[in-house]
Amino acid sequence: MWQPDGWDARARIGVLTPHGDIGPESELQAMAPDGVRIHASRVHFGAMAQGGVMPSTIPLAPVRAFAEPPHIDEAARLLAAAPVRCIAYGFTSSAYVIGAKGEAEMLERLRKASGVPVVATCAAAVAGLRALGVGDLALVDPPWFDDELDALGAAYFDDQGLAAVFHAPAGLPRTQRGINPAELYDWIRRHVPARAEAVFVGGNGLRAVGVIAALEQDLGRPVLTANQALLWQALHECGVRAPITGYGCLFDVRPSDSPVQ
Known part of the structure; x- marks a missing residue:
C-alpha cells in the first residue's frame, strides 16, 4: 500500500x-x-x-x-x-x-x-589490495592531479609495501564533468602495464566506478577505485x-x- x-x-x-x-x-x-x-x-x-x-x-x-x-x-x-x-x-x-x-x-x-x-x-585501498594479495599496482590518478601529487600518491603506496610499478594522471579533460567513462576505460586499458597485478584509480571526484567490471574482464586483474x-x-x-x-x-x-x- x-x-x-x-x-x-x-x-x-x-x-x-x-x-x-x-x-x-x-x-x-x-x-x-x-x-x-x-x-x-x-x-x-x-x-x-x-x-x-x-x-x-x-x-x-x-x-x-x-x-x-x-x-x-x-x-x-x-x-x-x-x-x-x-x-x-x-x-x-x-x-x-x-x-x-x-x-x-x-x-x-x-x-x-x-x-x-x-x-x-x-x-581502505591499501586494506583492499592486501586482502586481494596484490603487491604491484598501477596507480591511475585524476587528470587534475599534477606530476608532484601523482608522485606523492605512488610514494604513499610504496610506503605501505605496495609497489606502484606504474603511476600517472589520466590523460583526459581536466574537469570533473568532462570525464567520459568510455574514454577513462580506453585510457586505462592502453596504459596499464602487464606487470601490474591490480589497478587503483585514485580521486573520489573522478567518475570511475562504472568501468570497473569491464576493465576487470578485459585486463584480467582486480580494479579498485577510490x-x-x-x-x-x-x-x-x-x-x-x-x-x-x-x-x-x-x-x-x-x-x-x-x-x-
Missing part, C-alpha cells in the same frame, strides 16, 4: 566530501546494497569554486588544509549527530600529501570528534554483509579486521 520513502535502512553511512563535489555520494549510493543509505556532509575545499569548478591542476596547500582542523572535525561531529553507523572520508589526495602516518592520525582525531568509526579512501574501496571498508566497519555485483571483485573479499562473521 505504501511506497518506499527512504526511511527504512539497514545502515546509514555518512560521507565527508568537498563542498562542490557530487562524486563521492553519487558513486557510493549507486553501488550501495539495498537498505544502505548515504548521507553527505560538505566541507570547504579551498581549491574548489561554485559548481565544483577547480583549477586545471590542484595546488597542494588546500589539499593539505582539507584534512586539518577545524572544518573537517566540525563536519564529522555534526554528521555523527545523525543516525549514521560510520563516516567515510571521501578525499584521496590529502592522504597523498600527509602520508599514511598523517592519515592515521587524522582518522583517530575524527573518530574522537565524531564518536563513530571513520574510514578513509587510501587506507569510492569503491571506501564503500567496501565502510560496509565492513558497519558490519553489513550483502552481495554487490558489477563493481569489482573487491566486494568478494573481506579485510582482515572485519567485524562481520
